[in-house]
């Protein structure tokens with residue numbers, strides 16, 4: 079049973095609870111951005127996440143709210159499974175400082191990526207180990223996190239020009255970093 083995804087009107091309700099009382103109606107651009115980011119989450123989940131933040135909710139972003147809900151969902155689905163053994167098993171999401179939540183999300187993302195690799199192995203599909211190795215690295219050019227795809231950036235702030243490799247959709251310097259790590263391992 080899943081509650082319906084949050085609607086535009088519900089986002090306005092949520093924003094009213096987060097913004098200062100004298101802030102007036104939230105601008106359309108903000109409502110749109112929040113609606114976009116919170117697709118797939120219900121008003122109930124969003125409100126629970128905001129409540130759990132207490133006074134911090136005043137500075138909450140939709141990404142923080144979404145992350146908090148993801149963590150809560152993870153905990154719920156994990157109750158019947160064994161402890162993940164990744165430390166801080168007694169800490170609740172609401173008591174975790176931001177950096178720890180970020181670390182937790184990184185772990186989830188890496189676990190997700192390991193899951194994908196396991197599926198490929200089980201299906202006997204071929205994967206390019208250069209791409210896999212590169213993907214475990216933060217991209218030196220666009221700074222995509224380990225496990226994430228490179229962004230479409232082709233020129234960075236330092237003025238360097240580096241289009242993505244068309245086949246792997248990764249920046250060449252990331253592929254090189256992956257290759258180096260393979261040979262020195």
Ligand SMILES: [Zn+2]
Nearest residue numbers: 217220228249
């Ligand atoms: Zn990149």
